[in-house]
Amino acid sequence: MCMKPKVYFVANSHIDPVWLWDKDEGVGVVLETFRRVVEFLKQHEGAVFAASSAQFYKWIEEIDPELFEEIKRLVNDGRWIVVGGWWVEPDCNIPCGESFIRHALYGKKYFKERLGVEVDIGYNIDSFGHSWGLPQVLAKSGYRYYVFMRPNPREKDLPSDVFLWEGPDGSRVLAYRLPTSYSLTGKRIVREVRRLVSSGRRTILILYGSGDHGGGPSKEDLEAIRSLTGEIEVVHADFHAFFREFEDRDLPIVRDELQHHARGCYSALSRIKKLNRRAEISLLEAERYSVMCELLEGSSYPLEELRRAWRRVLFNQFHDILAGTSIPEAYGRVESELGEAMSIAQDVKLRSLRLVSRRIETLGRGIPVVVFNSLPWRRVVPVEVELSWGVEKPVVAVDEKGCLVPSQEVQPSSLVGRGRVRLLFLAELPPMGYRVYWLKPGDVDSDSDLHVADNTLENSRLLVGFDSGGKLFKLELKKLAWNALSSTAGRVVYRDESDTWSHGVEKYDEIIGEFEVLEWRIVERGPVRASIEVESRYGSSKLLETYRVYTGMPYVEVVADLDWREKHKLLKLHFPVNVSGPRAFYGIQFGVIERPCNGMEEPSQGWIDVEDGELSRGLALLVDYKYSFSIEGSTIGVTVARSPIYAHHDPYRPSGALRYRYQDQGSQEFAYILYPHVGGWSASRIPVLYEEILFKPHVLLEYPHKGELPATYSLLEVGESSVLLTALKKAESGKGYIARLFEPLGKEQWTTLKIHATGQEIRARLSPFELKSLLVRPEIPLVTEVNLMECSTT
Template sequence: MTDARQAPVANAPAGIQPRDLPPANRPAATPQRTLHMIGNAHLDPVWLWPWQEGYQEARATFWSAIHRMEEYPDFVFTCDQIVLLSWVEESDPELFEQIKRRVAEGRWVNVGGWWVEPDNNMPMGESFVRQGLYGQRYLESRFGIPATVGMNVDPFGHNAMLPQILRGQGMDSYTFLRPGPHESDLAPSLFWWEAPDGSRVLAYRIPFEYGSPPGSVDGQTEKSLAALDRTVGFGENATAMVFYGVGNHGGGPTIANIESIHRYDRMGSFGRMTMSSPRTYFDEVLGRGEAFLDGLPVRRDDLQHHAPGCYSAHSGIKAWQRRAQVAVLNAERWAAVVAAHDGVEYPREQLETAWKQVLFNQFHDILPGSAIEPSYDDARDQLGEAVSISKRIITRAHNVLARQVQVDREDGTQPVLVFNPHPWAVSVDVDFQYGAQRAGVHVVDETGAPVVFQNSQSTATTDDVSRGAVVFRADVPALGYRLYRLRPGAGPGAASGGLTVTEDTLENDHVRIRIDQETGWISSYLVKATGVDVMAGVDGTQHTQINDDPTDTWGHRVVSYAWPGATMALKRIVVRETGPLRSRVRVEREWGASTLVEELILDHDSPVLRVNVTLDWREQAHLLKLRFPTVLEDPTATYEIPFGHLERPVDGAEEPAQSWVDLTGTVDGAAAGLTVITTNKHAYDVSPASADNGDEPSIGVTAVRSPVYSWHDPRLLDPEGIYSFQDQGIQRFSYELVPHAGDWREADPIRRALVLGNPVRAQQESFHDGALPPVHSFASDGGSSVLVTALKGTEDATEAPGGADVVVRAVETRGEAGRSRIELPLLGRVIEEDFGPSQLRTFVVPAHPAEPVREVDLIERPLGAPVSSAPTPSDASEASSAPSAPAQEPESPVTSQRSEAQTSQEDPSKSQTSQPPQP
């Protein structure tokens, strides 16, 4: 006989408990803390699966979240990575409408505001702007609500400029996971994160993990509490976030997750547990008042390190990414020029397509090299699409301009237009392939004056003696062009500069570089003006270091790759090129089945050594460091980060950088330094003097690592297994060595790196009449400390007869307050503005001269009062077209009223600046 009596269910973590029990009073002994339970579904669109699988999983995961909302009225879902929403919008309109309804209710909360969760170290600064530009504008256009909380739960580190970028995109807080408490000196869970310009966000490090198993959340909660800073998670009225939901391959919160939260909330096991969102949590924290907020710690540094092997894994994706970023930025500039100058429609949709391919492939398991091998076929194709779109836009723009240039007929000659994509004047060597000139050529400028040149090797290996190659010096104005002409036959063009070359010496009037014939590396780099030799007698055997590398793809738990290594054997040294313009020495090395070719190039008029590298790598589970030893004493190290720079210890740690690293100290008491600039490489170390490294401080570049694709420790490799290893085959990159007299700013590495990685473009032209002069500039930042990083059309269509509005973004690069002078002959404007140290500012310059220049945020939303601007003088175009001409003064200065948020970071007394009458 069954007992009909039924006792009530006691507080217990297990046992048969009916669903949807009503809330009960928690025990009086419940800990006095509130846990904001953040239901989410981290979804890697690419990782151990291709993007097509991530595409489908986004739809499945989001339907699951909608179903949980139908079942549990208190359930809140947090979503980031806007690309996932865009996939659902285009593939499942019914689901997308459900999401829109839940957003309006406040139960579906979009955070992050970025297209994907990217790697946060290696993309260029402009890429981080575009992550938010496209992400936030998508959210505003579909839901009417942008994100106000930044979120990158899975990337492996976070550069120090992000707080300024986040604030410029309308986000006041930031949520992340890595580095964990064991991986850095970052102790607090909740803190202010401050960028070099003074911008701050309230940052929260997710305790333990961003996702959970599908069952009960007790283990997730306990481990999260164990990882929390005790000042956040413990004590009276403590409050913290705990993330739950199945992740990585999506999935999201489960019924078991949600039921267990309700159960443990009734039991009072961990405190008050409430379904919540990061926005709700940060609002609660911000509402605690100034005394509490002022007491929070302040972090003024990167958030590093996790998985340092990702800075070097898969050289291909690093090179494709940088190439695509540069291409799209160039396309924007030239498209904006012909839109404003010629009324050509600005190709917004094409550029958006290109940018979204670039941004997607910055995802933190693509760009770091940690995805499966087939994913890189997709990445190559997608980035190739971005480059192809960009090249079509650039080619059209250049031809729109070229047909308007006055090119006088001169029979037997070949006109060549050289286009400079940089908003400052450049003096560079141009390699040009020509045809139909059996007697060879010499080069003159637009006035017929001889230009320094020398013959080079043609890329065409044929019997056609009329084809050839020439390299000549081009001096091209800022974001502009210059006309040159190839004339038949030998001609004048000899350069001064004392340029000489032998197998053991490269020398000009600026430097003398000795090459050790035993090691094939530099044994002396003497700067004649100062008498300082930063590489006097260094150990050339340290230049190449090959190590067996048994670390996994990510480099988990690696601190440094700066270990003693095997030296590549010197094969031969050959003088490949000598002439009035430049000299070139080829150094060939080999090790195992691999070869390394470095071609050392010294121009007649520069102290900088440029090196073009061809590496044919055939080693598995090995790495190659290129090391640059110096004789500097008491050195300090400076690394380029997106939009800025950062000092780091000289300790041999594997660190990320954009394009350059500097080592500065003294030589015999004299201030001196060496900057190493690279293309496509992001993994560096700066090592102190030690017996392992020749007793010399040095800069190291991890040129290649070849781990197994997507191999994650602690999985052990089968000695008899068959695996695919990364970076097998040929890769090419370049670097420069720039000695200086003690301040890296003298070397101007930021602009040098941009020119090295983004060369000018030369195109052959025909004879025709035109209204444009043979030399012309459309925009210039003057090469000052304030660098124009973007010149583009506005995101909102503004085309009208007479031109288009233009967006100009600039950043202060020296870490010092400065004043900009941005000349825009394209629109007849000059912008003069004060910049704080490392400050980033964006302006919209209307095509209509009566409309004022206005400052906007990084989403191109209005910011503060309009910026008044002076028109350029009537002869500004002509002045800017001559590289040596002095800049013309504007009729009146350009000032602006800064927003309170900006000026409060500098001097409160400057919150109102004078504004002259509109011209």
């Protein structure tokens, strides 16, 4: 006898807390929907309901504690299923990898403490694509399963609805792509079930209930399901029962990212993406410096303060917020909350650094400046400090031995006189620590490898050249006499009539113009930095780019100030790379992925590399706050501005009789680095260089005073390797510290974590792209490996 197809039915109500409405309305939708669902479950004994997002439950606990208690009873009865376990359902392309970890850490902690639930079902059903780095985060956070819907079958071919999803490091979760909408209701349930059964599927899970603006399941939905009982085996059960059907099967393995859907979301509303990244970095720095302060100065780590800030950031990584697809009125609140998180982080950071610096011996030699490094390796880096200077003689910098360090005065930020000067100097910093420099009157050492002419910038490693029209045409790696550019770089404008998401768009390919250079001029001549400024225009838009070369540095830095006034257009910076047989590599969360050089718009965590597979050389582009890239042949493109209408969704078309608000209008600043290199991305340590772009030194002007701490000190270092430290924080238990290591180069590495403040030294092996979290307790010599939830792995 032929068995009927088995269909699992789970009620749900996908809720966008912000989208075509603001957060105020979104909170009301959550409250109303959850109340309605509780009544539904009381009236219909067989049904089960699933809901994600710790933030939703926290709102209910705070606003309607009686409703929260009813939900808790339903959870205990197995009728209300907590899924996801993250703070919200975020965008899964733009947040940094550590943000994904914090979604799980704070979300799962909340559900465990408040509802007694250990969530193991990952759940991002509406996110616009899923980074290949997610399987490792999920598996090491205690997840066994992952449920998603996008990309749909037209956008991404998968071997089956259920498969093993394997990340770059080899971590796996059992994944299920919903074969139809997560918001099926009424007769549509019947139509979709029959369609799926007729396609040959024998075991299916269906989510039903109205969503986006809440709503949930209804009596009519259950009647529609009952009408199918003669055709299928109807099962009302949670996701675990469904996944158990597949656990013993020989399932296909997908070793790939789950892309693409809505490629315009990689670039839409760049100011929110910039605020998000600034908040992420500010919090990670605040954690590191708080650990430094607690170990060196004894002040308590502000655990709850930083948790609160992280929760603000995590909420605003919700996919319709961070992707840039919500209404303009919603973003004022978003900016305030991300600003609040940054303010908390910056206050914590400043307090920590000031508490440390007051204990450093800073007497003698001049005005003391303490330069802090949050990265766990030694680095030589240009830093700037501005101060009041009432002396005619130039200001110079010296180290603790009295030795002059390379420096030059640059333009101060103010134009009010009062003797303000700004000094740029090269700081050689110890791993995760600080070094004191002193500023005093002196004669500048002008000896340098920098040379600047009307159309060239040069140091001992690079020659940067501009043609007669002011366009960049030469980026020569001197030791190879190789120009990394095959032709001039461009500032190219594309037509973009697509909606906010760029639905149906795989690549932007209609070029309609280019910024024309108006003028260029030399603005700095060394000895630390030489710069040429290039001003260009397109229509009503202006772009000011400052190309900078530093003494001894292997890259050119470009600082850009864009005033964008275009509508339904897109600006890409083009860099044609002088390689044959190009290969393209993109940095992603906890990994690197190679993609075809086909011009398609792709997400990245800020860097891409185009290299010559045979000659082993290439050009890397590293950008802060930009996430959308393309590589056509050997030409790198980075999307820096895009101006669709806010919250415009196909097939609806703009009316000529109405006014609309457009994204990315006005001024924005960003910076990028062009790094020509010998060897591939891994041998050239591109991910390590990108860390140095993100985590800049912090400079404090001090006053001369006694102290028990030396003029230079290293708290911690990761030695003998290129292993990254993605987090250094207090453990959530309040006992000990979490040091999280990541292998970024795709090869096995041994590393030594040396904690100078406690005298501990840990030797660790990391496999390619492996995340490893260590619990360090100063009072216990033994270091414990823990998972991402900070629980022991043994």
